[in-house]
Amino acid sequence: MLLSEMKEGQEGVIAKVGGAGAFRRRLLEMGFLKGATLFVEKYAPLKDPLEVTLNGCHVSLRVEEAAHIVMEDA
Secondary structure, X not given: OEHHHOOXXXXXXXXXXXXXXXXXXXXHHOOOOOOOEEEEEEEOOOOOOEEEEEOOEXXXXXXHXXXXXXXXXX
16 A cells, blocks of 8 residues: 555555655655654645654655555554
8 A cells, every 4th residue: 555545543664665866865864764664643634745653753745755655554
């Protein structure tokens, strides 16, 4: 499943980080690494962006960006 398909309150483990170039590098630098566990806190009222907790940090991502992250169930 993609991160963009996860529901509020759902937890998962990152299986793969897609994307290319600077975008992918930015995700990796923010801690979106294979095997990391994250929690989907909430979506904005119009369902974009979404806020996740990763390694104790709150991170907001556009849904379009979250669609590059493949997740597994925790």
